[in-house]
Amino acid sequence: MTEFKVSNDTSAFEVPAVLDDKGQLADHCVRQALTMMDLHGLVVLTNLLSDEEADVGRDLMRQTIDDPDRSRSSFASETDNHYLRRDFCSLPSSPPVTRFAASLCQRLQGVLSEYCGRSRPVLEMATFTSYFGSSHQYIHRDPSGVISMFAAVENVSEQQGGTVFVPGTHMYGGAGNRHDGKAYALMELFRTGCNYRIFRHNLKKLWGMRQDPKAPLAPGEFRDRVFSTKWDQHQPNLLRFALGKNSQFSLRRLGPGTLWKLYRNRRALDNLFCLVQTAPRKGTVILYRSDLLHAGPDNRSPHARRFFGMSIARDMIEPKYWHDGYSPHPTLAAHPMSLGDLLDLPTNPAPSRVQNRHQSALVD
Numbered sequence: 001m002t003e004f005k006v007s008n009d010t011s012a013f014e015v016p017a018v019l020d021d022k023g024q025l026a027d028h029c030v031r032q033a034l035t036m037m038d039l040h041g042l043v044v045l046t047n048l049l050s051d052e053e054a055d056v057g058r059d060l061m062r063q064t065i066d067d068p069d070r071s072r073s074s075f076a077s078e079t080d081n082h083y084l085r086r087d088f089c090s091l092p093s094s095p096p097v098t099r100f101a102a103s104l105c106q107r108l109q110g111v112l113s114e115y116c117g118r119s120r121p122v123l124e125m126a127t128f129t130s131y132f133g134s135s136h137q138y139i140h141r142d143p144s145g146v147i148s149m150f151a152a153v154e155n156v157s158e159q160q161g162g163t164v165f166v167p168g169t170h171m172y173g174g175a176g177n178r179h180d181g182k183a184y185a186l187m188e189l190f191r192t193g194c195n196y197r198i199f200r201h202n203l204k205k206l207w208g209m210r211q212d213p214k215a216p217l218a219p220g221e222f223r224d225r226v227f228s229t230k231w232d233q234h235q236p237n238l239l240r241f242a243l244g245k246n247s248q249f250s251l252r253r254l255g256p257g258t259l260w261k262l263y264r265n266r267r268a269l270d271n272l273f274c275l276v277q278t279a280p281r282k283g284t285v286i287l288y289r290s291d292l293l294h295a296g297p298d299n300r301s302p303h304a305r306r307f308f309g310m311s312i313a314r315d316m317i318e319p320k321y322w323h324d325g326y327s328p329h330p331t332l333a334a335h336p337m338s339l340g341d342l343l344d345l346p347t348n349p350a351p352s353r354v355q356n357r358h359q360s361a362l363v364d
């Protein structure tokens with residue numbers, strides 16, 4: 001996106017993964033990861049999965065994506081899903097999928113256990129694919145009280161659109177007291193400013209796609225994305241924008257008072273917050289607090305972008321609230337699983353590849 005500043009430097013949030021002899025994230029990495037989760041709301045664990053392990057995840061996802069009866073997610077952008085700009089679908093609780101999820105949880109036990117007790121439910125296991133022509137999501141918070149994970153099972157380039165985060169905007173006791181008690185108001189202003197630019201970006205791109213042979217619009221797609229009355233919070237829908245029917249961004253948020261505050265606080269907002277776009281290499285796993293401001297960007301490349309994703313609750317959660325933000329596969333809804341179930345599941349022992357490399361580096 002050219003209309004506003006997005007940093008691609010994620011080095012301040014990265015921890016190169018080192019495994020101990022049990023195949024779990026080593027203690028010093030756990031401590032670094034927890035510090036980043038608390039301070040910034042996210043951590044990017046590079047090289048957590050070997051190429052072979054990532055391939056296992058990719059193959060499981062492909063099986064689901066190729067299944068015509070797959071279970072589509074009911075959030076993010078249903079219009080993008082409908083026009084095959086995105087393919088967000090939940091993964092079944094089959095033994096291979098559950099084993100893959102369990103091996104990730106076991107490796108990350110030191111971090112996850114700090115936030116989620118063993119009895120806390122697994123809210124979803126899913127694949128997140130986006131294609132050329134998808135919309136850039138508005139900056140938003142997911143339902144709070146959840147730890148979410150994205151695992152890159154193949155390299156994701158900037159053009160393909162790794163998740164965009166606004167570090168430090170997660171919510172916790174007393175967080176609102178920062179910046180003279182204006183922290184949440186300033187975050188909301190920043191979000192509004194970003195979403196105005198995302199709205200313009202999506203609209204401009206969609207207009208250009210009318211004559212773009214690379215991603216021709218399907219019959220009715222332009223109308224559905226710009227003038228539809230259907231609920232969808234991540235499209236540049238002018239009708240719902242004008243009617244105030246989009247809770248992420250609408251005319252209601254852009255009154256003269258807000259515009260004045262945006263102008264008056266422009267320097268403070270620039271100093272306090274920044275957008276950071278991830279471009280994870282294969283094997284990288286991103287953990288984030290669900291109430292951290294973030295967005296799934298559009299895919300500006302001809303290559304599909306795929307992630308494996310999983311979310312685990314940190315507390316009890318109302319089913320309605322759960323299903324507003326997460327899409328458990330019917331097999332998971334019928335047989336709920338907890339973090340403890342995944343931690344206890346037998347999986348193949350992890351090779352101590354990174355530990356060995358780390359030890360030899362120390363010797364060197």
Ligand SMILES: [Fe+2]
Nearest residue numbers: 140141142294
């Ligand atoms: Fe989200």
